[in-house]
Amino acid sequence: MGYPITQKVENNFPQSGVRSKIIDHMTLRLETKKLSVIYGTIYGIKDVSLPIYDKKVTALIGPSGCGKTTFLRSLNRMHDLTRNTLIKGNVYLNGEDIYAPKVDPVMVRRRLGMVFQKPTPFPTMSVYDNVIAGLKLVGIKNKLILDEAVEKSLRHAALWDEVKDRLSSPGGSLSGGQQQRLSIARALAVEPEVLLMDEPTSSLDPQSTSRIEELIDTLKKKVTIVIVTHNMQQAARVSDFTAFFYLGSIVEHNTTSKMFTVPENKRTEDYMTGKFG
């Protein structure tokens, strides 16, 4: 999608000369400023400011209940549907605040695709209908466009060769790993700018996991990816940046290579070496 990226990146990492060099020639796709999500009276996350760079993979790590998923879901306004949830602060997509009063959450979600922990094929739909659900159900009926979108999205999700002969069989008949790639294809079909992945491999076997990780590597040429993961090795393998969440705040945010070799914060190091969490 051709949204002009007008916002110039400021150097958020003044401490290290090496890092600022890497960051200087990247553009910002998404950014949160003092973002808080409050459930009733409890803070799910508090004052989180995080830059997310264009066509890079940002991994969110941290112990269970630290707010990773809460943060991810606030990026495409999924919290709008939960009762007693209050959002404070701002989320900027290409410089526009997605929580501004006149912004339609449906349009926001079309630009920020999401893949969930468990594969979620739509139960009554075929593989084909699953992929184009986002297009068809908003009124695109041209068969040529739809056929093309199905093939393109399934190829992007590395699933085309496996399912091209059974596009009309139910989405639920695929294996777990295939279903997850189907969910990714479905998210890609509406051509989002950002793909939010919430532990996309936690319910999959090692082989399917590695397929999805390879996929993430190819996808980042086209889209910006934010991935929540419990698996430290996965974060190290797939991401360019890592943010470590703890008790609803970001403890450390850095390039993945830096974070996994010389973490600056003691708690990050403890978490990554398995001392807690």
Added chain:
Amino acid sequence: MKSLKKRYLRDNLMKVFLVGNTIVVLTPLIIILLYVFIQGIGAINIDLFTQELGSPSRAMTGRPTGLVHTIIGTFVVDILALIIAVPFGLGAGIMLSEYPDNKLNPIMRVMNDTLNGMPAVLKGLLAWALVVKPMGSFSGLSGGVALAFVMLPIIARSTESSLMNIPWSIREAGLAIGLPRWRVIMSIVIPASKSGLATGLLIAFARAAGEAAPLMFTSFGNNYKSSTLIGWIMGPVDTLPQRLYSLAISPYAQWHQLGWAAGILLLSFVILSFIIVRIVIREKNY
């Protein structure tokens, strides 16, 4: 080893107990079916499906009598009731399940349960006050309204519970690809729970189809076919449960016979609709 034997014994005792209970529950059903069938089978003949009931003298003098007007009337009143109750019932069920945050929902739930528990005869009174009184005559339409009050709370509750069976993650997945909320409900949630929805409609239908009391002062009953199409809706109409009752309390032996036949018809009507819906929802349900 002794304790293992004991456990096997206990297991078997439990099994016997459960099977016994099942038999006890099913026995009345089988007795009813058999008794109605044995008593009524003698009155089942072609006249039953082609002739009207007419006046008592018609049966007394041995001229052919039947319940064709009752069969048609039952269809008319029950279908009218479905047409009225389904949109409201589905709407209320969707509201309760899909918009759980709405402040009206707790009140709606209590009112729905109250309506469900209310005696059907009161619903007939309500339909009488709402439709019969202003219209100035008994009518198929008022019978439909009365039965709609019977169906409505059942449909609302069953819709709510079958939609709730669809996991939230499916709805979130729909929203996440940028679908508006109503689209997610109409195109993803409802198709996924269609067998549950159909079962709920059927239970409501079967419940209402067996009600006699609310029809006594709404559709009222009629010994003859209506001569015009509109007469089935705007004029008094016969229905199986209420005709069964009036045949049974009549002083004529011939009519008692016919009453048993009406019982068979009513039973087969309900059982048939169960079977048809089962078949319809079974196909292509993935």
